[in-house]
Amino acid sequence: MSKLGTLGARLHHGEIGYDFVKNRKIWYGISILITITAIVGLAVRGLHMGIEFQGGAVFTTPKNMSVSVSTAEGYAEDASGHDAIVQKLGDGSMRIQVAGVDTKTSDTIKERLAEDLKVDAEKINAELVGPSWGEQIANKAWQGLGIFLVLVVIYLAIAFEWRMAVAAFVALIHDLTITVGIYSLVGFEVTPGTVIGLLTILGYSLYDTVVVFDSLKEQTKDITKQNRWTYSEIANRSINSTLVRSVNTTVVALLPVAGLLFIGGGVLGAGMLNDISLSLFVGLAAGAYSSIFIATPLVADLKEREPAMKSLKKRVLAKRAHGGDPDEGRDILVTADDYDEPGDVAAAVAGPRNQPASRARGRGRPSGKRR
DSSP: OOHHHHHHHHHHTTSSOOOTTTTHHHHHHHHHHHHHHHHHHHHHHOOEEOHHHHOEEEEEOOSSOOSOHHHHHHHHHHHHSSOEEEEEOTTSOEEEEEESOOHHHHHHHHHHHHHHHTSOGGGSEEEEEOHHHHHHHHHHHHHHHHHHHHHHHHHHHHHTOHHHHHHHHHHHHHHHHHHHHHHHHHTOEEOHHHHHHHHHHHHHHHHHHHHHHHHHHHHTTTGGGOSSOOHHHHHHHHHHHTHHHHHHHHHHHHHHHHIIIIIIIIISOOGGGHHHHHHHHHHHHHHHHHIIIIIHHHHHHHHTTSHHHHHHHHHHHHHHHTTOOTTTTSOOOOOGGGOSSTHHHHHHHHOOTTOOHHHHHTTTSSSSOOO
8 A cells, every 4th residue: 555545544543643623723823814914915906807807908919920928018008008918829929908998099009009010900900898798797706606605504504513604604715815815916817717716616615624524523423422532632533534535636636727827827828827727726725724724623613612512521531630541532533434333333432431442443343353
């Protein structure tokens, strides 16, 4: 078995693990710092909205232009008096965007560009984009986001519980805020592709969170009937048992997106890929982070406020203080997959008062060994 596979198996069986929940204040602090930085960047620099949202003109030059992008950008800014965005296309032509111009102004800009680029004005294609279309796209995106968040909260509250719904909601807002803030700080253009990317990352972020929540729900069933582990300890084991799976799925998703962003947009100069690839790259990374470091520790915080969980924690700590099972408190994972009968899970978790954890894990099997 590979080292990664061995690590995943040991994490899944609770043989090793990192205490994510215990150090939750550190993760909360890091997230708050990153979120504040993103909000400040957004407030100070704002978003660089694309021509689809501002309105303006798009000029497409003939193929095989010998002029550099920076030179063409200077020509466009001199001709229009506005900032211009120039992209070199695969066939050698250029796409020049100038925001905030009308029909009359665009004709003048076209003539100046033809003169500076030394091409026939008839060979430059000019298109006007009205801001109303971009406004409709933005409104639809806000509506879609609102409906999505409401449905997510309702579903999680029904399938799990309201505390998990709240934690997932906070994680999603966390991911969106960081992604939008990065866009502001980097200065990438916001286009309809960006909006699509932002809506896409919500599904990835939610997937990672639900995987951990599902494991947590299974392991905390009848939790008050045992005196071995607190809710936070079981929540921490849920994170560790799904850690390798979350990392693997995130890395597999990030690799092609990184190819679009760094190779397609950076090396090959396909700037039109930047708008969607940056939102996906940042959003996927933030989603994996929030599901591990934010959502589950937040659920543990909310659950530990319940009277039943407070009482459980007192019993667990009291038992350990009076010389309970020496294996108690260790990061030992108990799942339904390890037992032949569903009832054996509760029996193994509760266990006889003086029965070692290693024997408890083997109950339900004739040989006492794992499959």
